[in-house]
Amino acid sequence: MxxxxxxxxxxxxxxxxxxxxxxxxxxxxxxxxxxxxxxxxxxxxxxxxxxxxxxxxxxxxxxxxxxFEQPQAGEWIVHPERSKAHLGEEDRDLEYEKKVQLQPHIVYLANSSSVKVGVTRKSQVPTRWIDQGAHEAIEIVETPNRYLAGITEVALKEHVGDKTHWRNMLTNRVKDEDLFAWREKLKGYIPDEALDYFIADTRETEIHFPxxxxxxxxxxxxxxxxxxxxxxxxxxxxxxxxxxxxxxxxxxxxxxxxxxxxxx
Incomplete structure (x- = not known):
């Protein structure tokens, strides 16, 4: 076929x-x-x-x-801290940017090759974790827009990685981590603007792949x-x-x- x-x-x-x-x-x-x-x-x-x-x-x-022209490939996609829709400022298409940026976003920890911090729209949980090959993940904060999630990620990646080592992920050279403990350790580094959005009650999500x-x-x-x-x-x-x-x-x-x- x-x-x-x-x-x-x-x-x-x-x-x-x-x-x-x-x-x-x-x-x-x-x-x-x-x-x-x-x-x-x-x-x-x-x-x-x-x-x-x-x-x-x-x-x-x-x-x-x-x-370099499509709004779906704007710089804020990879760098959410550069989002500006909350200020009413256009990058390539303000209506599209408002639609995507001005919705709930999750800052999370995922373990695909090692513990990393990331950002995704709330509607993309757990899809984003699956796409990264993470076998476990946990939410940290839920913000009302992409910018606040972005500045939180920038602050936290000073203390934890933000990249997946894809070769290690594919060879399954990973170990289980206590993501809840990691989350508690990183809480003190959340920016003041986002601290009110810390998710108090959450637990790890486990993912198994075929x-x-x-x-x-x-x-x-x-x-x-x-x-x-x-x-x-x-x-x-x-x-x-x-x-x-x-x-x-x-x-x-x-x-x-x-x-x-x-x-x-």
């Missing part, structure tokens, strides 16, 4: 284990059902998520022009260098497909790539 379309990050359901779906315009694939099955991935062309043109993808699924075998030494699939790949699917973690030969393929990292996917 063959599917064809532009790659977007897999949709997920918070189940035990997480359920993954690769969605195309006319159909979708429940990826969990393909474990231990052969897959072929063939790169056909680019399709920018902004303009739809067959132009090389620059970042986040966008061609270079769209990356992985039969973890790779011993990760090999990343680059469609520009290897436009066609075949392998046996052995797991899914974060937004990565894990294959039997230790090859991993980052679906989210290849958004905007138009591919043919065949189940062998």
């Amino acid at each position: 063959q599917y064809e379309g532009v790659l977007r990050k897999m949709q997920t359901e918070f189940k035990d284990p997480v359920a993954y779906y690769l969605v195309f315009p006319e159909d979708f694939i429940h990826m969990n059902l393909l474990l231990d099955r052969g897959l072929s991935i063939r790169f056909l062309k680019y399709q920018c998520l902004g303009c739809g043109a067959d132009l090389p993808i620059f970042r986040q699924g966008y061609c270079k022009n769209c990356f 992985v039969l075998n973890y790779p011993k030494k990760v090999k990343s699939l680059n469609l520009n260098k290897t436009p066609e790949f075949r392998g046996t699917l052995k797991g899914i973690k974060g937004q990565y497909l894990i294959f039997e030969d230790d090859t991993v393929f980052n679906i989210r990292g290849n958004e905007g790539y138009y591919v043919a996917l065949e189940i062998l």
Whole structure:
């Protein structure tokens, strides 16, 4: 069976284990059902998520022009502390920025490769943690806008990491942490503007992923260098497909790539 379309990050359901779906315009694939099955991935062309043109993808699924023009790729996405919608100031599209920035946001701790701090919209909990491959996470504060969450993250990352070491995450070189204890330790570093939004009553969320075998030494699939790949699917973690030969393929990292996917 063959599917064809532009790659977007897999949709997920918070189940035990997480359920993954690769969605195309006319159909979708429940990826969990393909474990231990052969897959072929063939790169056909680019399709920018902004303009739809067959132009090389620059970042986040966008061609270079769209990356610097689309509001969905604004600097405040990666740097929430630079959000300005709460001040009524436009970056690229004030209406869009108000819609996304002026809603509840969560500052959290997640353990994917080690303990890290992060920010996400409340509506994206626990999706964001799943996408990062975190096997445990806990909320710290819930703010009314993205800016307050952003300045909180900046303050806390002086004392804890803010990056996922993706190779460690994929090889499962992680250890359980007491995230509640971490949260209590970091409470004293929350900025005064956000301290009232500290979540007093919360607990860790545990996440289990559909992985039969973890790779011993990760090999990343680059469609520009290897436009066609075949392998046996052995797991899914974060937004990565894990294959039997230790090859991993980052679906989210290849958004905007138009591919043919065949189940062998």
